[in-house]
Amino acid sequence: MRAFVEGVGLLGPGLAGWEESRPVLAGRLPYRPAPAPLPPSPLLPPAERRRSVPTVKLAMAVGAEAMAQADRDPAGVATVFTSSSGDPDTLHQILETLASEDRGISPTRFHNSVHNAPAGYWSIATRSHAPSTSLSSHDESFQAGLLEAMAEVAAEGWTVGLIAYDLPYPEPLHAVRPIAAPFGMALVLTPEPTGRSFARLDIALSDSGEPPSRMADDALEALRAGNPTARALPLLAALARVSAGGAGETVVLDLPPGGRLLVTVGAP
């Protein structure tokens, strides 16, 4: 399956946006982890902005960055959202309420708890009636989202925004499901090259068991291993190198059990 990349969004510790992070990912500047702020999206109407939770803020931020770079009106772009989890804080608060005497859940909290809450807010903010799907596949949630986004491009001929995000849980959930730090990324993928395409992706499934790609920098490798969405880091690093004129390269992503997703990144 083939698609062309028009835009990238990125937000994680020490990775405040795609443009700023490219030299770090390409290995030309050192990586310096620092907490990434999560501002509410200016695209949202005031009521939704007030109600938005961290997953919504993260997803909106990376999605908006990728769309702006692609110079696309998001209203016409199909979306694939993917995350290993719904909003971690919301989940914790609901579980805590249900374990108490008074089980009165707040209605806003309940609607924010659905896995597709970021997709709902996105559609409201961008006035998009385009198809949208929200996926989850535990540690391979990013890979699942990439596969679905590529299949939408290949089988439907749609322009697709892939928006992936994962945030840490508060305790006591953190102890049973540790996630290192907030990390989100987005890609705008098209079926044909456009004037804004800066890379081409060719994707294939494999069961030949190649070792998954890792990050050379220890801290980035810890981030990759510590957040399901950060499994995208080797692909982002390849995009950073190729978009800076580097040769094409193939990234190997894990697709348990035993499978691999081979992503060849080249010039458009």
Next chain:
Amino acid sequence: MSIVSSLGAGQDATLDALRNGRGGLTPCRFETATLDTHIGEVAGVGDIRLPAGLEGYDCRNNRLAELALRQDGFEAAVAAARARHGAHRIGVFLGTSTSGIHSAELAYRERAPDSGALPAAFRFATTHSTGSLGAFVRRRLGLAGPAFVVSSACATSSKVFANAARMISAGLCDAAVVGGADSLCLTTLYGFHSLELVSPAPCAPFDLHRGGVSLGEGAGFALLERPGPRPPPGTVHLLGTGESSDAHHMSTPHPEGLGARLAMERALAAAGLRPGDIDYVNLHGTATPHGDAAEDRAIITLFGTRTPVSSTKGYTGHTLGAAGIVEAVISVLGLRAGLAPGSPQTRDLDPALRSRYLQANESGRMDRVMTNSFGFGGSNSSLIFGWAA
């Protein structure tokens, strides 16, 4: 395909209930819930044991999935497909909204008084996690193709048909297991209650006095395959899928049913059909005042007032993330049996709603049926099933 709901386990029990007008809603006695409402609870879920080696996945949601996998010869059909295509050429695309969250609800009650830690027996990844259902079913059926869980609220196990069709069309697999499971839990019971969307009496879609949803649980699966050159007579085809977003509100549908209409229009366009080609529409029809009105608008705009429509949620309750597959299977059962189901509690049709809503069963040959599923976040999905063109 296989199905489990409060109507019973399997296609025969489901069809028998529809033919005889026997609904599955009973007063809520679920776990420790103290809510004045009726629910569609599946009998015997507590007694289901997962197969040896898969005990780590044990939770209400995966038990419900296991019960559905045992129905209607589904396991054998998948085994035959596995022999034809190979395990790695069969994908698994399933939907759930709350997965095994009831396990986490119980674990939170047993947090350590001093540290607040969850009990050691709680298994997050294999029970609570949204991806748990996909991992369990994939292992249970011995499949190794691409797999993920779709969680787009109450449209989710309808949308998986579109995901699977794309994966097959893109050549990533030759066949796919689709469907899903959503089980009763306190989160949805108290959550829908907080939104004041729950009816005390068994739900009555399109009724003048409809007072909201009755929640339910269910599971079901279907095996999709790329059509061969000469499909055997009686083969049911997925003729079209349509997906859309409302862009309106997180928990209230667009008042004119805009997203609903777009999903139906896109399914018709994908199938190359006109509205008049559809013999019956199984509605989302949750029995909320706004939701039914919005869907009625969309139906009237697209189909006019002659196409028979009904919601079967008066039978099963709203099975949330399982509604898509439960109602897809009901629609295909209706297609095969020539039965357009009525609506058990719907006595006084709301005169403001103008669709040709079926209160009683209608019999006769049908060639193409549509089924609608809409969810929170304004997520909409329509499917069209029919005989080969």
